[in-house]
Every structure is written in C-alpha cells, then in structure tokens.
Amino acid sequence: MSDPRVRRRRPHRSDAAAHRRVPPTHGGGAVNIDERIERRLDHESGTGVLLDLDAVSPVSHPESPVGRGAAIERLLDAFAPAFSGSLPPSVYVHGPKGSGKSAVVSALFDRLATRSAPRRAILTSTRAAEPTLPEFVYVDARRAATRFRLYRAVLAAVTNEPVPDHGVETDELAASLRDAVDTGPDVVVAVDHTNEPETPSPGTVVDWLTDAAGRVVPACLGRDPVETVDWNPDVTVEFSAYRRHVLVEVLTGRCSTGLGRDVLTHDQIREVVEWADGDAHDGLAAVAGAAIVAERAGASTVRPRDLDAGIEAVPQPGVALGRVLGLSESRRRLLYELVTLSAAERSSVSVATEAVAARETVDLSASTVRRVLYELADAGLIDRVTASRSEGKGRPPSRLVPRFPILVYRELFDRLSWSN
DNA sequence: ACCTGGTCCCGGGCTCGGTTTT
DNA sequence: AAAACCGAGCCCGGGACCAGGT
Numbered sequence: 001m002s003d004p005r006v007r008r009r010r011p012h013r014s015d016a017a018a019h020r021r022v023p024p025t026h027g028g029g030a031v032n033i034d035e036r037i038e039r040r041l042d043h044e045s046g047t048g049v050l051l052d053l054d055a056v057s058p059v060s061h062p063e064s065p066v067g068r069g070a071a072i073e074r075l076l077d078a079f080a081p082a083f084s085g086s087l088p089p090s091v092y093v094h095g096p097k098g099s100g101k102s103a104v105v106s107a108l109f110d111r112l113a114t115r116s117a118p119r120r121a122i123l124t125s126t127r128a129a130e131p132t133l134p135e136f137v138y139v140d141a142r143r144a145a146t147r148f149r150l151y152r153a154v155l156a157a158v159t160n161e162p163v164p165d166h167g168v169e170t171d172e173l174a175a176s177l178r179d180a181v182d183t184g185p186d187v188v189v190a191v192d193h194t195n196e197p198e199t200p201s202p203g204t205v206v207d208w209l210t211d212a213a214g215r216v217v218p219a220c221l222g223r224d225p226v227e228t229v230d231w232n233p234d235v236t237v238e239f240s241a242y243r244r245h246v247l248v249e250v251l252t253g254r255c256s257t258g259l260g261r262d263v264l265t266h267d268q269i270r271e272v273v274e275w276a277d278g279d280a281h282d283g284l285a286a287v288a289g290a291a292i293v294a295e296r297a298g299a300s301t302v303r304p305r306d307l308d309a310g311i312e313a314v315p316q317p318g319v320a321l322g323r324v325l326g327l328s329e330s331r332r333r334l335l336y337e338l339v340t341l342s343a344a345e346r347s348s349v350s351v352a353t354e355a356v357a358a359r360e361t362v363d364l365s366a367s368t369v370r371r372v373l374y375e376l377a378d379a380g381l382i383d384r385v386t387a388s389r390s391e392g393k394g395r396p397p398s399r400l401v402p403r404f405p406i407l408v409y410r411e412l413f414d415r416l417s418w419s420n
Numbered sequence: 421a422c423c424t425g426g427t428c429c430c431g432g433g434c435t436c437g438g439t440t441t442t
Numbered sequence: 443a444a445a446a447c448c449g450a451g452c453c454c455g456g457g458a459c460c461a462g463g464t
Contacts, residue, residue: 148451167437169450328453349425368454374426384426394424395462 048260049299050291053415055258057408058284059322061103066253067246068104071239075108078235079188082134087186091219092202092226095239097320098279101221104239105138105190112136116185134186134217141191141199142326147208151177154189154209154216174212181213190219195229196323197379203230241278248273251283259291264302275311281320282405286311289407313407319380324404325412330364334372335381336413337362339406348397349373349384373400 054060065072075091082088095101116133137157144153151173156163158180163173181187189209194202202220209216222229226236242250251269264287276283290310294302302310324335337356338346345355353373357366364372377384377400384398 146451164437164450166435166452167448167450172450330453365455367456371427371455378427386425392424393422393464395426395464397425 049263049295049302050258050288051260052258053288053292053408053411056254056284056288056291057258057412058098058281058288058320058405059325059412061106062254063107063110065100065103065107066250067242068100068239071100071104071237072108074237075105078237079112082186082188085132087215088134088188088217089234090206090217091235091237092229092231092233093219093221093237093239094223094225094229096241096279097223098276098281098283099239099241100280101239102192102322103280105192105219105221109136109138109188109190113138132185134188135184136188136190138190138192140322140326141193141205142196142323144191145199148173150191150205150208151212154187155180158184158187178213181215186215186217187213188217188219190221192221193322193326194220194222195224196222198323198327201230202233206231242280243278244273247276247278247280247283250280251287254284255287258288259302260300262301263291263294264307268302268307271307272311282314282316282318285314285321285405285408288411289313289405292407292411310407314405315401315403318403318405321405321408321412324381324409331372331376332413333362334364334369335376335402335404336410338373338382338400339402339410346400348399350397352400 050056075093078091079088093101093105112133113136116135135158137154139150139153139157141150144150148170151170152163152165155173155177158177163176191202191205191209193199194205200208202218202222205220206218209218218233220231220233225238226233248269251272252266255264255269269287272283272286276286286307287310290302290307293309294306297306299306324332327335334356337359338352341352341355344351346352349370353366353370356362356373357364357369362369373382376382381403383401383403385401386398387396
C-alpha cells in the first residue's frame, strides 16, 4: 500500500444515489439566484407548481435545519472534547420518526467534515502544535447494513483511494480501515437508522467499528430509547417530535424553494401540520405528493383535492421513504411495480406475484417475487390485510397495502430511471 | 382430509478484485 | 503482459415445512 498520508479525502459525496442537500432559504433574498433560475429552466414544461422535488422531499435534508438549535448545541457540547484535541465521547441520538435526527446530524457532520484536518501530510513536528480536529463521517446504515459495507462506507469517506465493493474479504477491509485510522486523525462515525428491520443494532455497529480500529468514536442514531438498546453510550441526546409552529416553519421554508410562489397557502400548510402530528417526514411527503398531483393535473396551485390526495398517499403509521430507497435495485423495482398495480391485482399475494412477475421490467422468477413480497411485508414495508370472509377453500388470502409514501416514491423512481 | 397461504432456510451461481500461472 | 484461476459477498431460486381456513 502506498503512503496513505498524502492523498486524503476532500470533496466527496459518499453515495451518489442518496440525499442531495437543499440550499438555505432566506425567503426571496439574493441567495442562489442561479439555482432558482435553473429550477425554472428544468421544468419550463410544467405548470410551475413543483419546481424542485428535492427541496420538498422527505429524503433530502437542508444545509441548515430549521428550529433545532437546541439539539445542535447539545451535540456540539458532546463533541466539545474533539475541539481541544482529545477523543470525544460516544453518542446515541434517538427520537421519533421525522423529528429531525438525520437532518440535524447529517448537516452537522457535513459542516464539521469541512473543518476537520484536510489530512494533509502530517509532519510530526507540527502535529502537537495544532490539535487536529477528528474526521467526521456520516453513514446511513440502510446503505451499509453489513460489516463489509460499513467498513467500505467509512473507508470511502476517509480515503481518496478507490475502495473495492466486491471480491475482497471483510477482514481485509477492516485492516485497511485500521491502517487509515492509525495514520490519520481520529474518526467520529455517525451511523444513522440503526435497529431497523433491515439494519443492525447500535451494539453490533459499535462492535464492528471497534473491532476494526481503535481510535474510532461511534455515534449511533435510532428511534428506540436508550434503555431498550444493546449499547451503553457515553452521552445520549434525545429528540422529540416537532412542535406545531416549528413544523409550520420547516414546511414553509421548504415550500419556498421547492414550490412555485403561492402554490400552497398558509392555511393548507397548517392543515398538513395538524395532520402530520409533529412528523416532518410525513408532512413533507404529503406536500410533495400534493404538488405532484397538482402538477400532473395541470393546475397552477395545489387545490384542496390535490392536498387530500397528497395526504392520503402517506400512510399513518407508515415507514420512512428512505427505507424504501435504501433497498436493493431489484426490491425497489418490485415495489414500484407493486404500487402501479390495480387494486384487484393487489388483492392477494399470489395474484400480485403473477402480475408483478409478468411485467417485462421485472426479471425475477415468480417464486422469488413471492418470497420477496413476504419478506417486505415482514419488514413492515407492506401490510398484509387478511380478507375477513373467505370464499373458496383453504386459508383466506391477504391483500397488499403499501406502508410508504406512494406518490413521492413513484415520482422519484420515475425520475431516477428516466435519467438513468 | 384437504387445500391454500405463509415462514424459513440454504445451495448455487453471479460478479468482480486479487493472485497465480503462462 | 495476458490469461487463467480463486474466493469474497451477495442475491436468486426453490423447496420443505408450518398455519389457518373449509
């Protein structure tokens, strides 16, 4: 391995398919005029309702989150030792869905990463002089759910060298990671979305990380309260659901960049907020869905029925859109086909299996489609509603109901596969 | 008893980096 | 230098078996 000290990371975005940052909004100020023009050009064919899907999508986070100052302060308190050159404590961040955990931590780590030592060649003489800030890495466990992928993600963030995604054994990646950490500054790794059905628990994540390298500080995020989790962090930061007026502020800000002027009234935003009950994910999904419907219908604003449709397409309780997008290509494809089926075709697992497997875009065998549908149902992404009364013999079938925001998912999937 | 829906598991094959042989 | 080979993780396919209904 060639000297790892000189070539170090800098501008990188770990997963291209993932989240895009939304620039700050200062209602109509001089900021980002170019961006605003770009959006108009991009969608000159549309009706100008939905200008920027990312800006109102629940899976992208703003550069500066609104209304979470206190939480940011508490996180900075926790990481304070890092600013004076010592190892910060491990942190567990928890709170309900849509309370801003990912938004805050990913934005914070993004900012901190730009300040951490640019991994320049470290000369031993200057090393003691200026305390080097540790490297701050944010990883989404949904995209790094195995040991192999976690190491890969961290390594990719910390190195400039290409990291293999196949054909290497896990321990070898661990060794390279240890190497990279030993020769550079300490690393604080935030692992988001732990303890979901398809995601490891904080305890295993921490084991994996500490197995690989010593000077790595874990920061895990999850919904479950500390007491119920298999790990004892040094510090705990709790998020609570957004208060109504804060969520209004959040949505208003996002709409001002994502939607056309006066497309959504203040009262409509209030309506969404009432319904969303403190969950920013659901609120954004509903707004985005409403805008999608209005745009498709050729309307110039979001009409009441569009808003209803947008809200109705977000199941409550439901799963976060990010969980769907974190699935493998074939599963996303399968779910896409599923939501485009007619109600009749979704009336039983076997019928849905047939219909999905018959689509040209699906190259899985019927048997696999069936198995995967059951898996997805087990993971909570789909509900199986058993028919109350059964006609015919045998066990009664169950109809399949998606538990994620359908409209936004379809739109994102369409755009992604269209732009390839 | 019989039938269909639902759960669980694992062998095999695919793709691709790394290694050895030609 | 090229080609053949090996072995890693991961995904697909399928089947054995269990559950819940007439």
